[in-house]
Amino acid sequence: MSTAAERAKEKAARLGGASRAAVERAHVPPPPYEELASVSTPPRPVSRAARTKPVRMTLDLAPALHAEFDDWVTSTFRQLGLGRINRADVLRVLVRELLDDPAMQERVTEALRQETRR
Numbered sequence: 001m002s003t004a005a006e007r008a009k010e011k012a013a014r015l016g017g018a019s020r021a022a023v024e025r026a027h028v029p030p031p032p033y034e035e036l037a038s039v040s041t042p043p044r045p046v047s048r049a050a051r052t053k054p055v056r057m058t059l060d061l062a063p064a065l066h067a068e069f070d071d072w073v074t075s076t077f078r079q080l081g082l083g084r085i086n087r088a089d090v091l092r093v094l095v096r097e098l099l100d101d102p103a104m105q106e107r108v109t110e111a112l113r114q115e116t117r118r
Contacts, residue, residue, distance in 0.1 A: 059091075
């Protein structure tokens with residue numbers, strides 16, 4: 001009975017020469033970057049398949065930021081008379097507001113620019 005290593009060596013010996021040469025002949029190097037940059041056709045927008053299920057996202061917050069957010073959510077839900085506190089509802093509203101408000105988009109973009117400079 002042959003071992004797996006022996007079987008692998010036999011298979012490599014059978015396939016090695018012809019397939020390696022075919023791969024080398026078929027390999028075409030990509031064009032230089034300068035040629036790619038000079039192409040005048042604009043990139044096509046990426047089409048996305050319509051999703052039917054919600055998309056789950058996770059978010060890591062610093063403990064102090066989480067505590068402030070949690071305090072704000074708790075006080076706001078009490079103010080609204082809502083018994084169940086759901087932070088995800090707040091984040092969903094924030095995302096919708098961001099997407100609907102160009103001024104808010106500019107503020108967030110500028111805040112991101114400032115944070116990435118640190």
